[in-house]
Amino acid sequence: MKQIALVTGASGGIGLATALELAKLGYGLRIVGRTPAKLDAAVEKIRAITSDVYGYRADFSSLAEVRTLAETLLSRDEPLNVLVNNAGVWNAEFRRSADGYEDTFAVNHLAPFLLTQRLLPRMRQTDGDRRIVHVSSRLHRQAGTAKSAMSRLFNVLNLSALLPNGGPQAVFDFDALDRDIDYRGLEAYARSKLAQVIISAEFARRESEITSNVVHPGSVQTDVTRGTKWLYVLKPISRPFLRTPAQGAATSVHVATAPELAGETGGYYVSCKPARAAAIASDPDVGRRLWDLSVEWTA
Numbered sequence: 001m002k003q004i005a006l007v008t009g010a011s012g013g014i015g016l017a018t019a020l021e022l023a024k025l026g027y028g029l030r031i032v033g034r035t036p037a038k039l040d041a042a043v044e045k046i047r048a049i050t051s052d053v054y055g056y057r058a059d060f061s062s063l064a065e066v067r068t069l070a071e072t073l074l075s076r077d078e079p080l081n082v083l084v085n086n087a088g089v090w091n092a093e094f095r096r097s098a099d100g101y102e103d104t105f106a107v108n109h110l111a112p113f114l115l116t117q118r119l120l121p122r123m124r125q126t127d128g129d130r131r132i133v134h135v136s137s138r139l140h141r142q143a144g145t146a147k148s149a150m151s152r153l154f155n156v157l158n159l160s161a162l163l164p165n166g167g168p169q170a171v172f173d174f175d176a177l178d179r180d181i182d183y184r185g186l187e188a189y190a191r192s193k194l195a196q197v198i199i200s201a202e203f204a205r206r207e208s209e210i211t212s213n214v215v216h217p218g219s220v221q222t223d224v225t226r227g228t229k230w231l232y233v234l235k236p237i238s239r240p241f242l243r244t245p246a247q248g249a250a251t252s253v254h255v256a257t258a259p260e261l262a263g264e265t266g267g268y269y270v271s272c273k274p275a276r277a278a279a280i281a282s283d284p285d286v287g288r289r290l291w292d293l294s295v296e297w298t299a
């Protein structure tokens with residue numbers, strides 16, 4: 001039977017490149033995007049490779065829309081072999097999601113957590129290799145370390161290894177999740193990306209049949225920084241140093257499909273190679289706490 005892959009945030013950027021590559025590898029594609037015109041254009045691009053492609057619109061700022069999306073996907077009587085939780089946002093200003101949560105956390109962590117939970121029964125019914133890939137960021141290492149401008153700079157430049165002990169260690173600040181004063185877009189983004197890493201590791205501890213791994217795609221020429229003026233202004237200058245979306249998608253595709261990674265779970269990958277995630281991700285107490293709260297917040 002044909003293998004089916006679902007990629008969120010596939011209306012552009014790394015997600016679309018991931019979907020195109022999976023289509024070339026023979027997967028049927030189900031893609032999710034927020035902006036209808038971009039979603040339609042993405043479906044057309046993928047259709048040039050496979051006729052087995054369907055697009056679904058959902059705004060991950062709304063858990064109700066995620067529930068409806070899951071119901072629609074489950075109403076298709078078909079397997080689900082690969083789930084790539086790729087959709088992501090970086091909000092420069094504090095925003096609340098439709099459900100009242102800090103929006104970066106809601107879109108980057110709560111929505112994929114809920115979608116994954118709802119689709120799990122279908123993945124469990126699917127035969128053979130089943131994999132979940134979470135597209136996080138190396139910036140997850142920066143969560144909770146924002147006190148020092150120097151360590152922030154080293155982290156953004158990917159030079160933290162030069163700091164004593166690799167620089168300050170990431171911390172998941174549960175109390176900061178709802179803090180609208182002193183909001184920093186970078187800190188909120190890093191926290192949401194750390195949440196993905198923690199939850200993937202916790203999922204791997206809980207689940208034996210379906211693998212769960214996290215990737216950092218590298219620094220990629222996409223629109224993810226559109227909400228942050230200073231980063232967006234730097235975009236044309238930084239272009240030569242950034243990966244193309246196809247290069248950025250390579251690690252997601254590798255982790256989703258490489259035969260040698262069958263059964264490998266709970267890992268973190270950069271440039272298609274295993275890497276070390278922030279130490280806090282392997283703390284089962286933090287994993288259990290964030291899991292239980294995420295269940296409560298998405299109920």
Ligand SMILES: NC(=O)c1ccc[n+]([C@@H]2O[C@H](COP(=O)([O-])OP(=O)(O)OC[C@H]3O[C@@H](n4cnc5c(N)ncnc54)[C@H](OP(=O)(O)O)[C@@H]3O)[C@@H](O)[C@H]2O)c1
Nearest residue numbers: 009011013014034035059060087088137219220222223224
């Ligand atoms: N680019 C980088 O350098 C980089 C580095 C590390 C990690 N990442 C991660 O890579 C992933 C893909 O990002 P990208 O760089 O490809 O950015 P992008 O070009 O901005 O694409 C983001 C995708 O997520 C979707 N999305 C955003 N907000 C959404 C919402 N509220 N509901 C539903 N979908 C939403 C977008 O949909 P619409 O366009 O249809 O609105 C788009 O398809 C993200 O998780 C990002 O954090 C990127």
